[in-house]
Amino acid sequence: MGEHDQDVSRPDGEPERSRAPYRVIGTPAPAEERTLLGTATADAPPPPAPRELPAEPADLAAAKRAERIIAALFILSALAGIGFIAAYVGLEVQTNLVAVLRSNLALGISMSVAFLALAAGGVLWVRTVMPDVELTEERKPLRSPEDARQQFAETFRESTEASGFVKRPLLRRTLILASLPLLAAPVVLLRDLGPLPGTKLRHTVWRKGLRLTIAGSNAPIRPADFDSPGGMITVIPEGYANDDDAIAKAAVIIIKFEPGQLAYPTNLNWTVDNIVAYSKICTHVGCPVALYEQTTHHILCPCHQSTFDAPRGAQVLFGPATRPLPQLPMGTDSEGYLVALSDFKVPVGPAFWERG
């Protein structure tokens, strides 16, 4: 037994009544004179103080003043609550956006005032009117009395025998059997969360001959229309303007370069008149990546600053992306419009399980 053990329990077996807690920032320091029960020390345990609360606050005049303020706050809270109901019933929200804004403002302010005034009144009540004493109450032992424990054990044993749960194994085993399918059922239900994605993540709707159209105006593009070096535009596959699921994977940016700027590892066979097409989906976590700087030829992703080198196959220059933006094989059709030569040759977007 060390010194610390002696601190914990006193010779008469009673646990120590109170120990000074750690100071928490923002809370009052533990003050001995404010505890009715006092603070225990190892050598001189204090006598238990009588549990008496003062009938009146120390400063009657201050308490009277505070009482009026608290009552005013509670009345304010009541009025604000009535105001909330009135605003909810009375303010029109069907007409236009400004009416909705006005209604939201009235509801928000009245509800805030109602709760804040209520809370402020409560805190003031505690701080000014209620007595400023701290009481300590020991926890009762969790263990039941010995006779109650024995009685329970006896009852349990008796009922086990009387029910026949032990004596009749057929009943016991069929009961367990009946519970097994019910336990297994949720596992089967989980299967209906949906089929596995299969190869969907590896393909987009791009296919041979599908035209590139400008997102928004849905106009097909001839290389001659897109003839300003430094130009960039977002394109989507023709006919999929209203198919968000398809565009989510198939969005593409095309960039026009000066002759000679495009270089390895860009696949020059997939470019037309120094126009190159890259997936708009960042290979990190799939943000739309289209912050193209025509001075540095960097494509920047706004989410995590992955930077891709546009004239050199959109290789990663910086940031958390691990793979270049996939390049869309691009050519022209018989009418001279830009078309895809095939789907992307690698999966677009972020890496996924089993991408390899």
Next chain:
Amino acid sequence: MRRRPIAGYAVVLLGLIGIGGTYAALTAHGSPASAAAPAANPQQIAQGRTLFVQNCSSCHGLMAQGTATGPSLIGVGGAAVYFQVSTGRMPAKELEAEMARKPPVFNEQQTRAIAAYIQALGGGPPIPSAAQVSTAGADPGLGQELFTENCSQCHNFVGAGGALTQGKYAPALTASTPTQIYTAMQTGPEAMPVFNDGTITPSQKRDIIAYITQTRTEPNPGGFSLGRIGPVTEGLVGWIGGLGAIILAAMWITAKRRAHR
């Protein structure tokens, strides 16, 4: 150690005021104006050449042929000159990662004179006429679609601007005039890509201008715009303002009460 209870509140309040003041100072901006378009003539070109030689030739060369510090301006067209000079980006004070918008050095007439001189050197898009940038009858809905697809990634959904790489940034469009927006799309100043008339037609450019100018007058549902740059300022206000208020309330609830002794 004893401290006055008021000191804690004062520190938190001072911090909040400091952050608010810094934010207000950082987001303040002016708004230059613009005017109508007079036609080009030999006198105007001569005046433009004089202004160019006096103010621009040290970097761009006496014949606008370009030097080591400034690019050639032959063939860039009057639209590029109008954008750079009317937004105060040119003449540049110094070479920075990004030329900041500032009060223009030249007035509208002088700007158009320089533009006419550069235009006369040959090629490039001219300054659009007032009718070309008019938003009357334009479709802000299509403008929003095009803006969202091609502009918002840099300039933010309502044109509040945003950061690019290595000190460059996409400026806010809050003070841009329709002609400035039009010429920026045509010429692709600095890091901005070119959006030529083949891909974004002149009519669609007007739609985009209509969207940008219309968003400026939209109400802010929260009561404050907070710069309209989305989660950054909203989060900042939530953390500093909301959390600060909660901390103040917690300090008040648990503060040591004045002793009755």
